[in-house]
Structure formats: C-alpha cells, structure tokens
Amino acid sequence: MTHDNSYTGQKFKVIGNRFKRPDGVDKVTGRARYGADASAPGQLVGLVLRSPHAHAKIKKIDTSKAEKLPGVKAIITSDDLPDLTGGARDMANILENCMARGRALYDGHAVAAVAAVDNQTARKALKLINVSYQVLPHVTDVDEALKEDAPVIHDWVYTGGLDPKPTTPSNAANRTQMGHGDVDAGFAAADVIVEHTYKTEQTHQGYIEPHACLATVSPDGSAEMWVTTQGPFTYRTVCATLLGLDIAKLKVTSSEIGGGFGGKTHVWMEPLALALSRKTNRPVKMVMTRDEVFRASGPTASTSIDVKIGAKKNGKITAATLEMRYQGGAFPGPWAMLACMTGFACYNIENQRSVGWDVIVNRPKVAAYRAPSAPMAAFAVESALDIVAERIGMDAVDLRLKNVAKEGTQAPYGPIYGPIGIEAALKAVKKHPHYKARLQKGQGRGVACGFWFNIGGQTCVDLNIGTDGTVNLAVGTVDVGGARSSMAMIAAEELGISYDDVRVSVADTASLGHNDTTEGSRGTFSSGMATIFAARDAINVLRERAAKMLDVPVEDVVWQDGEARATGKGHGNLPVLSLKDIAGKSANTGGPIAGHNEVVADGAGMGFAAHICDVEVDNETGLATVARYTVVQDAGKAIHPDYVEGQFQGAAAQGIGWALNEEYVYGADGRLQNAGFLDYRIPVCSDLPFIDTQILEIPNPNHPYGIRGVGETSIVPPLGAVNNAIASAAGVRMKHAPMSPIRVLDALDEASVESQVSAG
Amino acid sequence: MSGAELVTTKINGDVVEFACPTDEVLLDSLRDRVGLTGVKEGCGTGDCGACSVTMDGQLVCSCLVLGVEANGADIGTVEGLSDGNELHPLQQQFIDNAALQCGICTPGFLVSAKALLDNNPNPTETQIRYALAGNLCRCTGYDKIVKAVQAAAKDMRKSKQSKAKRK
C-alpha cells in the first residue's frame, strides 16, 4: 500500500508536547544497557595491537610467544581475514582499516588482535606479539600531502574527476566541482573582492561511550552481535560481507548508544570480534579504550580552504568560489564533495563554483561527524562574508539577508529549493532580544548561518496492538537522543490514544526489515513517516474489526479520536468502539491487530540555522570565552520540543568546542599526541553559558507532519559565529580553527605590528 | 600472575564481598565483579567522570581507585540513588527536564550533582557548572543538565523545609 507523504497541515493533540521519555528511568537508575554492559557465558576479552608508526611496512608479525601464554585463545592478523584487495575497493578499504594488510597506514592502525580469558591476559599477550616494521615516510597535513615531494600513500589511487585521466598515483583521491553561472563575469562586476585561505584542524565526535561489542559466531555459521551502533542493519550487511557470513544468519542488536554523531556509522573493531569468535567458538567482547577511540576511530577531516567572494557596494554578491582540500585519513572519502555541495547553500549566488579535493594522509580513516564537511566550508564562507560586510560598510546580517537563499533559489548542487527557513531564521535573529542586547566591555557579537541537507532512506516499522489496547512500536532507527519518545507521540497522535499507551523499542536485525543507518538527521523524519503510515494501516484493520463487531459495512466506519464509529443511516444508535474495545475482541474478529510500513522516506527537508554568539576576549592571553549563545533553526515541525532544543544545544556546543579548543595534535613523527579527554579539550560545563534556542516551524512539504531533520545543522554555524564575534570583540579576523588562545594572541600581535607599521 | 585479594565493602548500603586482582581498578570491580554496570567507563583516566562514585562520602572517579582500596569503605553508586520505588529528586528532574540524550554520562552526573547538593543545598549556576566540570557530556551542551540540578536543588530544599515543619 502506498501512502501520500504530502504535508497536510493537520491539527495536533499530542505532537509538540513535552512528554517524559520512556527510557528515562532506566537511564537515571543505571539499568540501561550500553555496548559494554552485556556479557555472555564463557566470553573472552578481545584486544587490538596497534601500530606505533604513522606509516610502516609490516615485515613480519610473530605471534608464537603470545600464543603460548596460558589463557590466550586466538590471535588474528590480516592473514586470518579474507583478502578482498582484488574485489570492490570500498569493501577492501573498510576491512583494511579494521586490520592493516601489509602496511600500517596511521598511528593506531590495527595490526593484530587477541582473544584471551581476561583483560590482564590479553594485555600481556599484546606485549608478546613481535611486529617488525620498516618505517616509511609519512604525511599528516592536508596541504603537505598535495606537494610534489610528499610520499604517495597508495599506488592504486589516481585522482578521479580529472580530464584527461592522470597516469601517476596521487594523494588526491578525487576532484569534485559544483556550481553554476559565470564566476569570471561575476567577479568582474564586483566592487569588492575578498579572498582568503582558512584552515581547520581535525576534530573527533567525542561520544562518551567508546566503541564496544559482544560477538558470538557458531560453527554452524549463525552469529550474533550486541553492539553500540547507529546502524545495526548496516553493520550486519558490512560485517557479513567482509567475513563471508549469510546476512540473515547474523543477528545484530543495537545496545543503548552512548553518543555517535556519525562516528558509529562505520565499523571499526566489530569485524575483528566476529573473526575472533569464529576462530575460538566463544563469545568475544571488545571495548575500545579512549586512546583507541581517538587514534583509530574516525574523526572528521582537517581542511584548508580558499574562499573568494565578490560583491557590489549594495551588498549583492556577484560571484563566489571555494577551493577546498579535505583529508579523509588513510582512505578515499566523499568529504570534499559534501563541502562543495554545502559551502554556499545558504545563499542565492548567481555565479558560484566550489571545487573540492579529497586528500589521503597518514591519519585514521575519517568518518561522518554531524553535518559532515559542512562546518569547515561554512567557517570560511561565514568569516569571509563578515569581511565583505565590513569592506562595503554594511551590517553583516543585512548582507546575508540581501543574498539569502529562498524557495526557488538554485542550490550549489543543482536542484531548486522548495520552502526553506534561512530567511526566516535571519529575520528571527534580527528580532531576537539577544541580538539587540547591549554588549559588555571586551565583548563582541557574531552571527553565522548553516545548512545541512538532511536525508530519508529505507525505513520500516511494526506496530502491534495488544489485547488491552496498548501499543508496541518496533522501529529500526536507533534512539540517540529521545527518538522513542517522539515515535510514541506520533503513534499516539495517529491512533488517537494516550502517549502512555504506546511503548517503542528499537528492533534487532532479525525482527524487522532493513533500515538504513540512523544518520543524516533522518531518524524522526523517516521512522516518523513510517510510523504514521503503519498507524494508518492499523486503523484500517481496526475499522474492519469494528465493522464486524457492529455488523456494518467497513465503509461506514470512521476512525476519530481513538474510536471507531459507524456513520450513515440507521447507525445512530450503535455503540462507539474504543481501540481498547476492539483490541479486546481481536481474537474473535480475525486475530492480532497490527500495522506495518516499509518505505523509502524520500523528500527530506533541508535544515537551516542562524546563530548569535557573544564572546569575551582576554587581550593579554588570547583566551576567548563564549558569554552568550542563541540558536535559531527551522525544525519543520518540532515533535518533542525538549529534544529538538537538545539537538540544537548539543550541536552548538560541539561547534563551539571545535571553534575554540578541539584539535588533533600530531607530532613530527606522525603520531597523535593528545589521544585523551585531558588534552583533547571538549567543552566542560563551566566553559559554556546556557544556550538559548528558538525553534522555527516551516513545514517540509514532503512529510505528513512537515518534519525536517534537526540533528546536524546547528554544528555548522558556530565556527563562523565565534570567529565573527572574536573579530567584533578584539578586532582580529582569525583564519585558523580552533581559535585557541595561542592563535588569537598571535593574531593580536600581528594586528598590533601592522597598526604600528601603518601608524609609522 | 597478578595477586588477588578479598575485598569486603559496603555498596549502596549492602555488604559485598569480592575477590579482585590487586591492580584492578574499582570501576572494573564494580562492573565486572559486583554487576553494577550503571558505573560507566568513558576514558579510564579520570577525565570524563562517567565512573563517578562516592567513597566514604567523597566523590571520586572509580577508574582512579584500586578495587582493593575499597576494603572497609562505603561506596555509593547511581544504583543506590533512589529510595526504593521513589526516584531521587535529581533523577526525577533529569527526566522531567530532558537533561539526558544518550544517557551514558547520566549516572556520573547524578552522583556528582548529589555530592554537590549534599554539601551545598543552594548552589549558584556558576557553582553548579564548576562542580560538574569533571563530568563530560557531549549531547546536551549542559544546558538542561544545569537546569535539572537547579530544579532538584529547589525540590530538595522544599522537602527539607516541609520535613522540618512537620517536626
């Protein structure tokens, strides 16, 4: 049965309220079970030996001593895993990232794994494995990797997207170009042209729960895995493909997930746990240490970006270009392409071109991180826009409004936008009390915008009605931040019953059809859509059953406010049947009552946000502190406003951390120097103010409730907003994020030297 | 092989005995030997606070205490916060204020916030923020957490007053 996904403007009773989440009690009492909280009889502990070198040939791995240690049950290296190098490169890359094959490609790259009876024994065993390395030249910086004398990391990588096709391998995996119009003509027409290069350092998602799994493979080929993941179905497909298991025989159960932000969309050590279990015929539990999470699970790209914007004196942007270099770690990725698609997405720029280079370096494989690739491009664009505004003497928000993207604007990646919310967000900023508030001495204010596509994808849900009229809803997207609550609200809304009568669970891969990974802000949009349709299917069944109970044709039964009533001539005195009445009699009217839906949730609504940021700068130390922060974002429709606000606040906090202090620091030896929460400085509670939020609701026309995704967009503006605020507070325009005290003080020094020179 | 010792300790009011290797940290003893998996490991180096417990009333990271040090001590974990069926005001306010998203940091925050409010029933926003600085949260931006602690502090002061009045 196909359903119409158009927005209907229906009036809501349940949606928009702030209910208590169903998993709340479990999570405040410590009962909720996360990745590392499961155990199985006879389980072994799996640990990974990792490369201490940024780039090295693995000459020999001698495991003989370790194997002899009592309690060691299995040791694996790439020799124990399928060799996929001849086949599809993407799968081979995933496996090679999980376990080095012949070469260690970054500090932290797995070279062997051990399963032993306990953690102490496994740790000893790792020390007894003898790996002979031949250290190779390495490169970790994105710009250095493109230089002619840089070591070329893979001999099979030829830059894609070039014509003619290159004949020598390169660290540039791909060149992408997006845009439209005639940029040369546009720049020729400009009164002012601003051109700068920006750099951003590598950051990590920083979820508090390390990767963890418990894998069991039986000799008959069946297998189970309990794992913290955003995509149990994807993990199943990938692990089964990598290891040659039957997809249906591998049951993956997603645990409660302690944060993901994109980092738990890729497999890391999970295939190793399955391989160790297969070799030992025992359950194997693997939990990464924090050091391993930083060194060997995907951070986001570090970048180097040239931006050029030309504008008329009246503020109209005539042309804009981006030339961007994004490193994807040791393997090719889509990251620069995403940057090309998002960089100018907030604006209506007739002549624009975005060029992106995906670059390979000796760093861990980059994974998606909340609106992947967009924050860095936005840092460059939003910072440059403020410089344009300053040069032409225009208010920076007015400049943005003058060029803002609207319904009918062509996106950088081609299509014409439908109804979108960036103009409304900027107008809301101008009206916001924060924007009008007086600044304290030493403070400055900045505004910046952000965009993220949002996606939909394959989704299915099962809705089962119990004989007492309460409802079980099984969804296949995971609950990273209150999704079960939103889904229960949607089911309750459709069925016309109370929120408390719906219980939502995240299904394992054996209980529900394929669901795409919970990424791209798709959870509430997609599973919400499937839940609406499943509930409507269930209502049709309920009407049929009511018709039987009332002995009337089903066409005469309508569903209203959680009740079936017969309409039409002669039915006036028939009883009204509640869902509970019908459910109670289901055994005699045809058996269990359920609704199902399988859908490709297409038509995701683009997300836009505008942020206001006040910072205070200590001119003597370069320390910038965020004093006040406001997020304005279009949610389409906020199902559960608490958790929509929570997404806005969390995304903004991550963006602020990125803007101020978070960065991977590599030494000259190519090793990561700050693989821990002490020196990788994510914001602590005392670093932040309350983060004010304003939810806009501009319905997505392609969702019955008008839902857009909300999870990612608000990590995009903070880098620009913070930079613009620093400029306003301290008079320096930063070109390198994070804008740490050292960089800000350097900029202040340069500015004072320049002013002395110009004064002299 | 590592030596092991028998440890007798009181955890959430119950006397518990377990044997643990001398180099094992209390976090692992609590999780793997006593089964209290509400105590979470986020870093193992005292930088995230997910493993916060109280030891003889003092807030500590259980990843930085040896299991054997718990011998004779009184340990409090998130599992001991609620009074039977009744949630602690902090637990209730964390739910009511949507102060958790993924929830992995929540047990540590609750234990730390309780330690704060036990010492200072009426903390300022700044005092709350600094007291909770040892607990990392990556989902919420701390906004709703601070508000939940403020609300719980108010609840606790009220219930203390009404108890005092009844007496």
Add this chain to the structure above:
Amino acid sequence: MRYESPATTKEAVALLAQEKGNARILAGGTDLLVRMKSGLDEPALVVDIKKIPDMTAIKKTTNGFKIGAGVSGARLGANKDLCKAWPGVVEATNLIGSDQIQGRATMVGNLCNASPAADSVPAMIAAGAKAVVVGKAGRRTVPVEKIVTGPGSTSLDKGDVIEAITLPKANKRTGDAYLRFTPRTEMDIAVVGVGISLTIERGVIKKARVALGAVAPTAILVPSAARAITGTKLDEEALDKLAAACSKACNPIDDKRGTAAYRIRVAGVLSKRAAKIAYARAGGAA
C-alpha cells in the same frame, strides 16, 4: 602486583626499601593509576599510605602547618585555618582536576609525579613549603624546590617517602596567590602557572617569593622576579619589571599544550595578576 597498606611511616619505608622490583607509593593515585592503565608503569609493589595516621592529618604546629602526604585536595580546601593562612597554596592544589580528582589527589603526589606543570608546586615553593622526607637514614626536611630535578625525576632515594609538607606560620601581612593559564576553565593542565607570596609593611613589599610552573623542566623559584617587586608598593613600574623578570626566567618548550613563545609571554601577564591578588591579601591597597 603486591598491594600493601602499612599503618606507620616506618613500615612503609621498610616495604619500599626491601622491594627488589619497581615499587610505587599510592597516595591519591590520580597519576599512578593513569600510568598503570596505559602500561607506562607496572609496579611489583604498591604501598598505600592512606592508612598511616601521620600521613592523613592536617596539623597546626607552632611553626605553621604540617600536611600529611595522603591529604586530598578536598580536605585541604575544607580546612578553614589553612585556607585563611595560605589561600594561594590551597587554590593551587584545588585547581588540579575535577571535584572527583580533588577527592583523591594530594600535594605530595602532585610534587612527586614531577610534572613541570604541577599546579600545587609553584604555590608551595612561593610559600616556602618544605617536604618532610623519611628514609633509611631517618627524617630530614627538604625545601620543595629541591625535590624535583627534571620531568619525571626527583632527588628522592629508593625507599624515601615524603611524609608531609610543612608550611610556615603565616604572617597577617603575608599574602599568597597562584594563577595558571589553561584554555578550558577546568579539567586542564597549566600552560603557565605562577605562584607568588609576599609580606608587606605599610604597603611596601618587604619579602617576596615568586615561582613559575610549566615554563621549564621543573617548577622554578625566580629570585629576580621577587627582587623586582621587593621594596615597592607594587606600582605599574614594579609590575612591568616583575613581568619582564618572569618572562626572562622561562626556559620552556613547544609542546601539544602551548608554544615556548606563548608561555614566556603569558608568564609575565599572569605574574602581574597573581602579584596583585597576593598584595591585596596581604592587606595592601590596590
């Protein structure tokens, strides 16, 4: 690994002296356990000193204070007399880590970990703190600045245990302060730390001690910085000289937490700010 928790300092010394393998003292454990987790340290013997009454007490003596080696930062902060007499020392110790870390971490542990960036050490040095060292040869008293000899190394012999830290009696006209620079407000390691104690008479600084952290292989006492403000009323000129002397005394490195140039610069900035606080605490008018 053997775990021992002796009841006296003498027993602790004997245990440490007898051990043939790697022996470690466990006070707060906030550094030791991190090193053990990462595999950097694999002791054969750990001696927990927190069951030794002498090591877990804060005593007011005729000469000042004696603070046991096992006293945590939290207990230090709760001692009103100590907070009043040596606020800079207490604040410096309380800056180490979170409340959770404060529940365990000790001044002596902070000292013996021998990190150049240890927060309590410049404050102790500025305050004229001494370490009571007990070893095979008995008890001796060593100025704090003589304990650490380089990153990760100390002047202590095998079997030596620091039993306590002593602080002199604080004069009413004495004030001390410690400031550090970190990018985050909490949970961070000093990029620069400055401890200053000074004594004034009618607004004029009579005696001063200035110590810097995180700008050299060890925390350093900077007599030239003390001279820059001695005999002054901490006017702008004195402050500038203080800053210059502090910057000059720095011998820092570039590392993941900061550059040498930044440390040199900010050592001067913080020294001025710390001096003003210490001066006000000594009763000097701003």
Add this chain to the structure above:
Amino acid sequence: MRWMKPPWNLRLVRVSLNGALRSGVGGAAFIDVEAATIRELLSRLIERYPDMQAQLDRGIAVAIDGVVFRDDWSQPLPLGAEVVLMPRIEGG
C-alpha cells in the same frame, strides 16, 4: 529560466548534472533523456554513457523539482520537471 525546456512532443527529460557526475557524460552540464521514471532515466544514461555505471555504483540521488530521491527509483518524472542528478549524500 535557466535553460530551454525540451520539446513537448517527445517524452524527453532534461537532466542536469553536477560535480564529478559530469565527467561520466563527457563533461556535459545537462543532457536530454527519454524517460518516464528515475529507473528509466538511469538505464538510458548507462546505455548511452557506460562510464556512468561507476558513478552510479558510488551512489547517486535524483532531485525532481527540488525534492531529493535517494532510493525510490519508481518516482515518475513529470513533463517539464526540473531534474538534477547529484551525488548521494549521507550524514552524521
């Protein structure tokens, strides 16, 4: 109008291409294809430009009048619709 509409008497859809996808069709910014659905569109494209297969394998999406479709290849292509072939995107 960004481009001329294709003649109405043929069931031609004008598809614009972006970024790396253009290299699959010899650099063209747009091409006219006779197709009633996304599925037909993609099969015609591969018939005419075998190089497009690699791009398709890497993942693509089709925007019809601004609405992005990643998976539902049965979507009809209305006459006169604005059709854009773009890379398939994921997220965090």
